[in-house]
Amino acid sequence: MTSRRTFIKAAIAATFVPRLSWADAGSPAYLGAARDASGDYALYGMDETAQILFRVPLPARGHAAAAHPSKPEAVAFARRPGTFAVVVNCATGSVTHRLDAPQGHHFMGHGVFVGDGNLMLAPENHYAEKKGVLGIWDRAKGYKRVGEVPSHGIGPHDIRELSDGSLVVANGGIFTHPEIGEGREKLNIADMTPSLTYLNADFSLAEQHMLAPELHQNSIRHLAVGPDDQVGFAMQWEGDAAEAVPLLGLHRRGEAVVLAEADLAEHVMMQGYAGSIAFAGDGTEVAITSPRGGRLQRFASDGTFLGAVLRADLCGLAPYGEGYLGSDGFGALLALKDDMRPLTAVPGLAWDNHLVALSARVA
Numbered sequence: 001m002t003s004r005r006t007f008i009k010a011a012i013a014a015t016f017v018p019r020l021s022w023a024d025a026g027s028p029a030y031l032g033a034a035r036d037a038s039g040d041y042a043l044y045g046m047d048e049t050a051q052i053l054f055r056v057p058l059p060a061r062g063h064a065a066a067a068h069p070s071k072p073e074a075v076a077f078a079r080r081p082g083t084f085a086v087v088v089n090c091a092t093g094s095v096t097h098r099l100d101a102p103q104g105h106h107f108m109g110h111g112v113f114v115g116d117g118n119l120m121l122a123p124e125n126h127y128a129e130k131k132g133v134l135g136i137w138d139r140a141k142g143y144k145r146v147g148e149v150p151s152h153g154i155g156p157h158d159i160r161e162l163s164d165g166s167l168v169v170a171n172g173g174i175f176t177h178p179e180i181g182e183g184r185e186k187l188n189i190a191d192m193t194p195s196l197t198y199l200n201a202d203f204s205l206a207e208q209h210m211l212a213p214e215l216h217q218n219s220i221r222h223l224a225v226g227p228d229d230q231v232g233f234a235m236q237w238e239g240d241a242a243e244a245v246p247l248l249g250l251h252r253r254g255e256a257v258v259l260a261e262a263d264l265a266e267h268v269m270m271q272g273y274a275g276s277i278a279f280a281g282d283g284t285e286v287a288i289t290s291p292r293g294g295r296l297q298r299f300a301s302d303g304t305f306l307g308a309v310l311r312a313d314l315c316g317l318a319p320y321g322e323g324y325l326g327s328d329g330f331g332a333l334l335a336l337k338d339d340m341r342p343l344t345a346v347p348g349l350a351w352d353n354h355l356v357a358l359s360a361r362v363a
Contacts, residue, residue, distance in 0.1 A: 020071060020072050020089075020091045021070060021071065021072060022070070022071075022072045022090075022358065024072055024091040025045060025053070025054065025072040025090040025091040026045065026047065026053040026054065027047065028045035028046060028047060028053050028054070028090065028358055029046060029047055029048040029357065029358055030045070030046040030050070030318055030325060030355050030356060030357055030358060031043060031044070031045055031046075031065045031067060031074055031090075031355070031356040031358065032044050032046065032316055032327055032351055032352065032354070032355045032356065033058065033061070033062030033063060033064070033065065033076060033351075033352040033354075034062075034331075034349050034350055034351045034352060035061065035349070035350045035352070036348055036349055036350075037347070037348025037349070038348075040057065041057070041058040041059075041060060041061050041062055042055045042056055042057050042058055042062075043055070043056045043058055043062055043065060043074065043076045043088055044056075045090055046333065046344075049343065050320075050325060050333040050335075050343040050344045051343075051344060052344065052346070054090060054093060055093075056076075056088045056090065056093050056094075056095070057095075058076055058086065059084070059086065060078055060079075060082070060084075061078065061079045061352065062076045062077065062078065062079065062352055063077050063078065063079040063080065063082070063109035063110070063352060063353060063354065064077055064109055064110045064111075064352075064353070064354040064356060065077065065088075065111075065356050066110070066111035066112050066113055066120055066122075066356075067113070067356055067358050068113050068117045068139075069113055069116065069117045070116075070117060071117065072089065072090040072091040073087060073088065073089060073090065073096075073139075074087075074088050074090055074356075075087050075088075075099070075111055075120055075122075075137075075143075076088055077107050077108075077109045077110060077111060077122070078107060078109070079109055079352070080106070080107065080108050080109045080125075080157075080176075080184070081106040081107075081108075081125065081176060081178045081183045081184065082101075082106060082107050082109065083100060083101045083105075083106050083107065083178075084098060084099065084100055084101070084107070085098075085099040085107055085111070085122065086098050086099070087099070087143055097142060097143045099122075099137060099143055099145070101124060101135070102135075102145065103128075104126060104127060104128030104129070105124045105125065105126050105127070105128070105133070105135070106124065106125050106127065106178055106183075107122055107123070107124055108122075108123040108124065108125060108155070108156060108157045108158075109157070110122075110123055110157060110158045110159060111123070111159070112159050112160060112161055112167075113139075114161050114165070114167070115161075115165065117139065118138065118139050118140055119136055119137065119138060119139070120136075120137045120139060120143070121134045121135065121136060121137075121159055121167070122134065122135045122137060123135075123151060123156035123157060123158065123159055123169065124148070124156070125154075125155060125156075125175075125176065126148075127175070127176070127177045127178065130154065130175055131150065131151075131154065132150070132151035132152075132153050132154050132155055132156035132171055133148040133149065133150055133151055133156070134148060134149050134150075134151055134156065134159065134169070134203070135147075135148050136148060136149065149199075149203040151169050151171055151197065152169075152171065152195070152197050152199075152205055152208060153169070153171025153172075153173065153193070153194070153195045153197060153208075154171065154172075154173055154174065154175050154188070154192070154193070155171060155172035155173055155174040155175060155176070155192075155194075155219070156169050156170065156171050156172070157170050157171075157172045157219075157220075157221050157222065158170040158221065158222045158223045159223070160223045160224075160225050160231070162225060162229045162231075163229055164201070164229075165201035166198060166199060166200055166201055166206060167198065167199040167201075167203075168196065168197070168198050168199075168223060168225070168231050169196075169197045169198075169199065170194075170196065170220045170221055170222060170223050170233055171194055171195040171196075171197055171220065172194055172219040172220055172221050172236075173188075173192035173193050173194030173195070173216070173219055173220070174186050174187075174188065174189070174192055174194075174219055174238070175187050175188040175192075186238065189217060189238050191216075192216060192217060192219065192238065193210065193216055194210070194211060194216070194218065194219050194220040194235075195208050195209060195210050195220065196208070196209045196220055196231070196233055196249070196251060196257065197209075198253060206253075207253065209251065209257050211257075215245060215259075217237065217238040217239035218235045218236070218237050218238070218239070218245055218246075218247075219235060219236045219237075219238055220233050220234075220235055220249070221233075221234055221235060221236050221274070222234040222274070222275075222276060222277050222354075223277065224277045224278050224279050224286065225279070226279035226283055226286060226301065227279075227283040227301075228252070229252065229253070230250060230251070230252050230279075230301060231250070231251045231252070232248065232249070232250055232277050232279065232286045233248070233249045233250075233251070233277065234247060234248060234274035234275070234276065234277035234288045235247045235248070235249065235274055236272065236273050236274060237272035237273070238272075239272075241271075241272060244264055244267035244268045244270075244272075245267065245272070246259040246260055246261055246262075246267070247267075247270055247272070247273070247274040247288060247290075247297075248260040248274065248277070248286070248288050248297070248299060248303075250286070250299075250301070250302075250303055258302070258303045259303070260299045260303035260304075260305065261303065261305065262297060262299075262305040262308075263305070266297060266305070266308060269290075269293045269295060269308075270288075270290040270292070270293040270295070270297065271290060271292040271293045272292075273290050273291070273292045273293070274288040274289065274290055275288075275289050275290060275291050275292075275315040275353050276288065276289045276315055276316055276317040276353060276354055276355070277289075277317060278317040278318050278319055278324055278355075278357075279319060280298075280319060280322060280323050280324060280337065281319040281320050281321045281322050281323060281324070282321075282322040282323075284300070284301065284322075285298055285299060285300050285301060285306060286298075286299055286301065287299065287317060287324055287336075288317075289314050289315050289316075289317050289326065290314075290315075291313045291314060291315040291328075291329065291353075294310055294311060294312040294313065294314060295308050295309065295310050295311065295314065296308060296309045296311065296314060296317070296324070296326060296336055298337070307338070309336055309337075309338075309339065309340050311326065311328060311334065311336075311340060312328065312330075313328045313329035313330060314326050314327075314328045314334075315327065315328065315329070315351070315352075315353045315354075316328075316351050316352070316353060316354050316355035317354075317355060318355040318356065318357040319357055320335055320336075321335065322337065323335060323336055323337030323338075324336040324337060325343075325355060325357075326340075326355075327351035327355055328351060329350045329351060330345075330349075330350070331345050331346040331347055331348060331349035331350065331351070332344070332345045332351075333345075333351075
């Protein structure tokens with residue numbers, strides 16, 4: 001009888017345990033990592049008007065974050081080559097778990113929750129065996145790493161889930177080793193082979209696309225998914241700096257890859273580096289940024305060049321309204337499309353490379 005009463009009391013108590021949602025964190029629309037004027041690092045949440053809602057300290061420089069589809073949780077990843085990530089409760093402002101990469105691995109700065117959010121996938125460099133993998137982390141088991149699957153390439157950097165549960169992976173093709181130099185030295189530039197790789201929901205290989213041989217040094221780094229699962233990918237050129245190559249690719253499964261071309265001067269101004277990518281809020285176009293070139297380039301969904309907006313040290317990018325939200329190294333958040341409009345500016349704040357949009361999944 002006692003055990004039955006205890007069970008009933010526990011069941012009743014459980015019904016009163018708050019089930020937190022993103023609304024309990026202020027319904028943020030964006031997440032971004034930044035360094036403040038004192039040199040401290042944190043993960044910030046912003047509302048749909050780009051006003052800061054919360055700040056959660058990070059132990060070191062952050063890069064990007066994976067946002068849970070319904071719970072106010074985000075996994076903030078260290079800048080590559082980082083061996084840690086932290087799980088942040090955005091409603092309470094606390095760090096609830098620390099994820100450590102297995103021996104011989106390091107994180108690549110990105111990750112994604114899949115399905116209903118029980119599993120989180122993290123691209124990892126398995127440098128001990130010179131291959132890329134996707135680490136599988138189980139939220140229900142306290143974010144325990146429960147396995148890994150191959151990324152089918154070297155240097156997997158970014159990953160996205162498509163509407164049917166399949167995955168797209170940006171295999172950058174670059175091999176690094178944390179114990180060589182400062183850990184970011186590129187060790188295989190001469191024979192790097194980037195790829196855009198699709199995996200089925202069961203993690204089996206679905207299809208894979210390589211660039212033309214003359215572009216094999218164009219590292220496929222960052223991903224965005226637009227209407228009808230069109231994939232955009234941003235690249236970083238590791239070849240001859242005198243060559244001006246396309247830095248944006250567009251693809252739909254079953255079709256050929258489209259490399260978006262701008263005029264020569266625009267390619268040159270990007271300095272071979274696309275830092276972030278996003279589809280516009282209205283889904284009609286896609287853009288890439290270059291903090292080195294101080295600009296945003298806009299393209300139609302068929303790859304036609306639409307124009308550029310100039311802004312020094314602009315990198316972070318996410319959908320906003322009918323256009324984009326951008327962030328720079330001077331603490332500014334900006335509305336971008338045909339022109340530029342400042343939204344928020346925090347003196348001394350330096351935004352890191354990426355903004356993560358939550359607007360489609362906050363509740």
